[in-house]
Amino acid sequence: MAKILVIDDDITVQIVLQDLLESEGHQVAIAIDGQDGLSQAQQNIPDLIICDWMMPYIDGLEVCRQLKANPELATSFFILLTAREKLDDRVKGLDNGADDFLSKPIETEELLARVRAGLRLRGLTQQLEKTLQDLQQTQSQLVQSEKMSSLGQLVAGIAHEINNPITFIYSNLTHVKNYSSDLISLLQLYQKELKNPSAEILQKQQEIELEFLLEDLFKILSSMRIGSERIQQIVLSLQDFSRTDRSGWQPVDVHVGLDNTILMLQHRLPAREGRPDIKVIKEYGNLPQVECYAGLLNQAFLNIISNGIDALEVSGFACPIGENFHKEVEKYQFKPTIKISTHVLDDTRILIKIIDNGMGMSEAIKARIFDPFFTTKPVGEGTGLGLSISYQIVVQQHKGELKCISESGVGTEFWIEIPIRHINN
Numbered sequence: 001m002a003k004i005l006v007i008d009d010d011i012t013v014q015i016v017l018q019d020l021l022e023s024e025g026h027q028v029a030i031a032i033d034g035q036d037g038l039s040q041a042q043q044n045i046p047d048l049i050i051c052d053w054m055m056p057y058i059d060g061l062e063v064c065r066q067l068k069a070n071p072e073l074a075t076s077f078f079i080l081l082t083a084r085e086k087l088d089d090r091v092k093g094l095d096n097g098a099d100d101f102l103s104k105p106i107e108t109e110e111l112l113a114r115v116r117a118g119l120r121l122r123g124l125t126q127q128l129e130k131t132l133q134d135l136q137q138t139q140s141q142l143v144q145s146e147k148m149s150s151l152g153q154l155v156a157g158i159a160h161e162i163n164n165p166i167t168f169i170y171s172n173l174t175h176v177k178n179y180s181s182d183l184i185s186l187l188q189l190y191q192k193e194l195k196n197p198s199a200e201i202l203q204k205q206q207e208i209e210l211e212f213l214l215e216d217l218f219k220i221l222s223s224m225r226i227g228s229e230r231i232q233q234i235v236l237s238l239q240d241f242s243r244t245d246r247s248g249w250q251p252v253d254v255h256v257g258l259d260n261t262i263l264m265l266q267h268r269l270p271a272r273e274g275r276p277d278i279k280v281i282k283e284y285g286n287l288p289q290v291e292c293y294a295g296l297l298n299q300a301f302l303n304i305i306s307n308g309i310d311a312l313e314v315s316g317f318a319c320p321i322g323e324n325f326h327k328e329v330e331k332y333q334f335k336p337t338i339k340i341s342t343h344v345l346d347d348t349r350i351l352i353k354i355i356d357n358g359m360g361m362s363e364a365i366k367a368r369i370f371d372p373f374f375t376t377k378p379v380g381e382g383t384g385l386g387l388s389i390s391y392q393i394v395v396q397q398h399k400g401e402l403k404c405i406s407e408s409g410v411g412t413e414f415w416i417e418i419p420i421r422h423i424n425n
Contacts (some may be wrong), residue, residue, distance in 0.1 A: 001025050001027055001102060002026050002027070002043075002047040002119050002122075003026075003027050003029070003044060003046045003047050003048075003091065003264070003301075004026045004027065004028050004029070004046055004047065004048045004049070004050065004115070005028075005029050005030075005031060005037065005040055005041055005044070005046040005048075005049045005050070006018065006021075006028060006029070006031065006049075006050050006051075007031040007033070007034065007036070007037030007049065007050070007051040007055075007063060008030075008031075008032075008051070008052040008055070008081065009052065009055050009056065010034060010052070013052070013081075013083045013106075014030050014032075014400060016106065017106075017111075018030060018241075020108060020111065020112070021115070024112065024115075026115075029046070029373055033057060033058065034051075034055050034057060034058025034059065034060070034062065034063045035057060035058055036229060037049075037051060037063055038058070038063060038066055041067055041073055041076070042070070042072075043075070043169075045072055045073060045076070046075065046076055047076060047077065047119060048077045048078075048079070048115060048118050048119055048122060049067065049076055049077070049078050050079045050102065050115075051064065051078065051079070051080060051081060051291030052081045052082075053080055053081065053082040053083075053084065053093070054082070054083075055415055056221075057259060060080055060081070060082070060264055060418060061092070061093065061096050061098075062095070064078050064080065064096050064097045064098050065096045065097055067095030067097070068096075073236050074124065075122065075125050075126065075129070076117035076122070077099050077100070077119065077121060077122045078097060078098050078100075079098070079099065079100045079101065079102050079114060079115075079118060080093050080098040080100070080101050080102070080103075080172045081101075081104065081105065081106075082101060082103065082104065083104040088412070090279065099118060099121070100114055100117070100118060115241075119386060124177070126164065132203065133372070135298050136278075136372060146291055154417055156238050159235045160184050160411060162231065162235050163232070163235045166228055166231045166232060166235065167232070168229055169224075170225070170228040170229070170232065173221060173224055173225050173228065177218070178219060180217055180218070180221070180239050184217075185272055194282050195272050206421065212420055218360070231369070234263065237368050249291045249292065249293065249422045250291065250292070250294060251289035251290065251291050252289060252290060252291075252292060252294045252297075253287075253289055253298070254287055254290050254342065254352065255284050255287065255342065257294060257297055257298045257301060258282075258284075258301055258330065258340060258342075258352070259299040260298065261298055261302050261305060262280055262340075264302060265302070265305055265306060265309065268306075268309050269309075272313075275312065275313065275334070275336055276334075276335065276336065277336075278309060278336045278337070278338060279336070279337045279338070280311055280337075280338050280339075280340065281337060281338070281339040281340070282340050282341075283339065283340070283341040283342075284340075284341070284342050285299060285341070285342045285343035285344060286344070287342055287343075287344060287350055288344070288350075288420055290350060290418055290419075290420050290422050291419075291420070291422040292398055292422075293393075295395065296397060296398075297393065297394075297398070297418075298395055299389070299390075299391040299393060300393040300402075300416070301354075302387075303386035303389065303390045304354050304386075304387070304390055304414050304416075305338065305340075305354060306386065307386060307387060308354060308355075308356035308358065308412065308414075309338070309356075309359075311359060311412060312336040312337075312356055312357075312358045314339070314358065314359060335357075336356075336357065337356070337357050338354065338355070339354075339355040339356075340352070340353070340354050340355075341353045341354070341355075345417065347420075348419055348420055348421070349400075349417050349418065349419055350417070350418055351415060351417050352415075352416040353413055353414070353415055353416075353420070354413070354414045354416070355411065355412070355413045355414075356411055356412055357410075357411040358411055358412060359409060359411075360406045360407050360408045360409055360411050360412055361406040361407075361408060361409045361412060362408050366406050369387050369404055370387055370388055370391040370402070370404075372388040372390065374388075390402065394418070395418055398418055398419065399419055399423040400416065400417045400418040400419060401415070401416075401417040402414065402415070402416055402417075403415040403417075
């Protein structure tokens with residue numbers, strides 16, 4: 001059953017067309033003039049429109065032009081009902097967007113045949129559009145996957161290059177400490193044996209502040225060891241985050257993936273002009289290992305947390321900026337926060353919540369956030385692919401669920417439900 005809109009100011013034509021089309025099982029709406037037709041079409045989005053050419057106020061040609069200019073109505077099949085038989089009139093109608101013509105007086109068989117043909121063409125057009133969207137989405141996923149693969153290889157290469165010199169430094173710190181201890185012991189023996197050092201030695205000892213030097217040396221070595229251990233930890237996190245999924249489904253610790261993702265985004269958390277520090281609160285439950293593609297799941301985490309930071313950037317810049325910025329922010333009590341919590345839902349699933357206290361989203365925006373290429377960011381600042389790809393990763397590849405709960409002015413929550421065990425297709 002198709003939705004058909006008849007636009008005609010002649011009540012006889014209205015009755016004839018309504019009875020005839022409803023007898024074929026179609027849902028028929030009647031508009032009494034061009035303005036009424038435009039209004040009903042925008043509300044109901046009909047599959048096919050039959051419109052009289054000659055009408056008062058707004059004629060059929062103008063109705064056709066306005067409807068075809070609307071992206072939501074452009075694919076509705078438009079039949080122009082006319083007594084005009086001249087070629088110039090038909091060309092004019094086609095140039096304004098008409099898809100077909102129906103001559104007056106109306107022949108029943110011709111009308112039904114043109115309606116069937118129009119609905120077939122409408123269906124093919126919709127199918128072609130869906131195929132095109134699927135191709136665009138597949139292309140975007142391939143491009144994004146290739147980017148992530150290249151990024152992973154780059155990060156893994158950099159991590160490897162950093163790991164070599166830091167391992168050399170870390171492993172030699174023990175020797176440096178031992179050598180320093182030996183030299184200090186030897187120096188102390190010299191001091192013990194040399195009861196009356198020369199003035200030159202005493203002057204040098206004073207210049208280098210020997211007592212402070214001996215006390216501070218091991219503190220420096222201890223700090224270098226702690227710094228080296230931190231760099232090694234970062235390198236391991238980078239290697240884990242950028243791992244490829246050539247090994248297929250593997251049991252992994254989701255918390256490690258979340259921590260590594262936060263580390264990758266650490267540079268975006270400190271205070272900037274327009275907002276204070278973004279605080280990350282982690283409330284991790286006792287999760288079992290989850291069978292998943294770790295690299296892909298990390299990518300979904302990265303996209304969602306990055307989206308939360310973007311929302312907090314916008315919220316932060318809504319605060320007043322001035323010389324006393326920090327006092328002003330404190331007055332407005334805006335404390336940007338991302339909260340990440342995890343817990344087991346049941347024997348088969350876990351739940352990950354990623355919550356920000358940004359400005360939230362309207363219902364209209366929330367309804368489209370997982371659509372490919374949809375973005376609220378200015379041109380050049382967003383591709384509209386991040387959340388769409390996250391949806392594909394969580395829902396299609398891991399057979400989970402990805403939900404968004406948001407209210408304008410309150411904040412946004414993303415709920416990620418993942419099966420604990422791999423579900424075969």
